[in-house]
Each structure stands twice: as C-alpha cells, then as structure tokens.
Amino acid sequence: MKINGQYYDALIMSEWHDLIDITGAAAHSLLKSLSDDDISLLVDDFYAYMLDDDDARLFLSNQLVKDRLHATLLNWIRQVLNSSTADLAELIAEQRKVGNIHARIGIPIDLVARGARRVKQSLYSRLRREKMDPALCYDAMRFCSLAMDTAIEVMTTAYSRTHESTTKDQENYRLFSILDNVNVERERQLAALLNWENRFIYNVATGSPAVEIQELKESEFGLWFQHKGRHVFAQVDEVSEITALLGSTDEFIKTFTPDMIAIAEQRYVLLRTVRNRIMKLTSLLSSLFEELAKFENGKDPLTNLLNRRFIPTILRREIALAIRTNTSFVVAMLDIDYFKKINDKYGHDAGDAALKNIAAILYESVRSSDYVFRYGGEEFMLVFVEITENQANLIIDSIRAKIAGRPTYPTAGEKIDLTVSVGLCVFDGHPDYERLIRRADSALYEAKQNGRNRAETYHPKG
Incomplete structure (x- = not known):
C-alpha cells in the first residue's frame, strides 16, 4: 500500500519529535558537545571501513568525491545528532534530496545502510571510551541510532521512487536498442505469421504430405520469437502465452492424420482451430509492440536523434564503465547561434530545416560508439566515449566547420x-x-558570452 507523501512526512516528523522528547536533556547535551574533530574521526573510520568493499570503492575512491563527501557526511552526522533543535521539516526534505542523489548516481541502498551502521558503531565506541554513566550512554546511543535510521528511511523512500523510474527507463532503452525500428519489426513478424498460415492452408488443401507442413515453432516467426522476441520482451505476460500457443498449435496439428484431413468436416476443424490460434498470436504480438510504442521509440521525431529521456541511462552506464576501466569521456552541449532570429525571419519550417541539417552533420561526424541527442529546442548534446579533451575539441572544430x-x-x-x-x-x-x-552547460554559456561561434571547455576555477 502506497502512503500519501504528506501523511508520510507528518508521520515521520511525529515519530522524530517523540524520539526527541523521550531522550533526556543530558543525552542531547552530550551529543551537541561532540566537536567537529570527534565527528571527523567517525568519518575517517567510515572511509577506512567502506573502502575495503569493492562496490563501495567504485563510488568513494575518487579524490574529488572523497574530499566533498567527507565534509558532507560530517555535516549529516552533526545535523542528525543535533536534530533536537533543528527544523525537522527542512531536515526531512534534505534526506529526501540525498536519497534522490543516491539513486541518480546509482549508489546501492545497502551500502548507505552499511555505512550508517559503521558510523553508529564508531560513535558507540567513542562514547564508551569516555567511561560515562551507562544509562546516559544508552540514552544518547538510542537517540543516535533511531534518528539515523529515520533519516535513512526517508532517503530510502525517495531512493526507491527515483530508482523505480530509472529502472523503467533502463529497460525501455534496452528494448529500444534491441529493436531500433519497432514499426518495421512489428510488420515483419506479423507478415511472417501470415505467410506461415497461408502455406499451412495451401498444404492442407492440396493434401501435401505431413512432412511438408512446417512446424510453427520452426517458421520464420517461431525462430525470431525463440531467439530474439522472448528476450526483447522478457518479463512481459504475453510472452508465456505466445510460447504456450506455439507449442500447443504444433501439437494440435500433429493429432490430425492424413485420413482425418481427407474428411471435410475434420479438415474444417483443423483449419478453423489453427486460424483462431494465429489470430490470437497476432493479437498478442500486436499488444507486445504496442507496449513498446507507449515507451516512445527513443528518438526525436524531427531530427531522428536520440531524445533526452535516455540521457540518465546512458551517462550512468558510461560513468560506471569509465570508473571501472580508468578511461575518460567528454560531454558536449551544442547550441545553434541566433536560432530565434531564424524562426522569426524565415518561419518555423526554415528552423526545422536548420535543425535537421545540423542533426545530420552531427550524426555523420561522430563515431558509432558515440552518442548524439537532441537535448531540446535548438540544443544538442554529444557524448564522446574513451577520448581525450584534445581529441574531442578536434572533432568539435570539424563539426563547427x-x-x-x-x-x-x-x-x-x-x-x-x-x-x-x-x-x-x-x-x-x-x-x-x-x-x-x-x-558542460556552463562552458556553453561561456562560449556564448565570448561572442558565439566558438567552443569552450570547462575547467575548475583555481
């Protein structure tokens, strides 16, 4: 059962307030007294522990991430420990934002939970070393543990929603990449079914030997479905129905001997039954392709380039590959100069012609391993894989020319x-x-500010 977002926030806030109220003032004071140096030691221990994990190392080993996350994690721990005086609505909203970022980056949610568990364990060890009153230590640790669990629950809720959407787009891209032209494939397979049916009717009508009647599972359609279709449409209900129909139709045909087929009534039963099964297969197959149509075909209708819906899927994959193989790639944002003036002076048909012209140049100028997107309006995005900055600039200069x-x-x-x-x-x-x-967009803005008709590469300040 899905819980209404506002109701969920109110529930979490109420429980967090209850936790604050049942925790003694001494415990709150103790947690607030922890210095940044104390908390920094917890973060250092977190890194030492997490970097022993191969999966965690993928997300944490980069020095830029490490430097940034150290401060971020320290601040998060501080916020949770001091939440008794915080604006809980704002704090909850921040946890949701973090969860969305984790999903966008692709950090497995179990790593987040494991990291939090390590922080709690380190904090407990830190408090116990102070040889304080056990009851005070328990009160402080109960608050820390439950407050962190609550914060991570909010993160996980946001993560799950974003991850579900991301997973759907990844699956849609998988389908799109396997069947580049959905409409052509649909017509081809429907025609293959019709061709098999026509040959079957002809063979039955002319009394051809049974050995000349091709099994449906061995037909062009049957082979396509077995080796490609069922994998393209994996996890779709119609797949099992089609599989069963293919097998049962062939078995049904085998029950008719030549003597039975020679009898008009029996022949009618055979042809009518097979016809009904082919109609059912046609209907199921059409439903499968209609599902793909709902996902769109992944391309911008004007330029025939990839549209922006698959950018997260592709960039996440390229980032993971670049990290794993220690390679690089380049993202380029490209904008047509003074495009509004073209539309205003010559009309939108001329603007569309300009967009298609540039799209064709972009497509023919990149390698087959690269990606070209219509990002929106007059803006395009290119992804050059396994390339250096200089090489990417040479390609861009060629494109501009x-x-x-x-x-x-x-x-x-x-x-x-x-x-x-x-x-x-x-x-x-x-x-x-x-x-x-x-x-990349910031570098594009700089190119426009510097007079347009040029390329700029982003370099960190300082």
Missing part, C-alpha cells in the same frame, strides 16, 4: 548561414551525471 560550410536554403533564393556555440566537459571521476551536464 562543416556546419558553417553547409548553409540551409529555406527557398530557392534564400540562404541561411549557420554557426554553433559549444561547451565541453571532461569526465573527472565524479559519479553524478547531472554535475557533468551542468559543467
């Missing part, structure tokens, strides 16, 4: 010269793909 040398002609007597501004950012090991896009 091609665009400048290939104007758009809205009418026979008119010519529109096109230029683009580009911002690039090299992956630096940080696992958050939105950070990478923001930095």
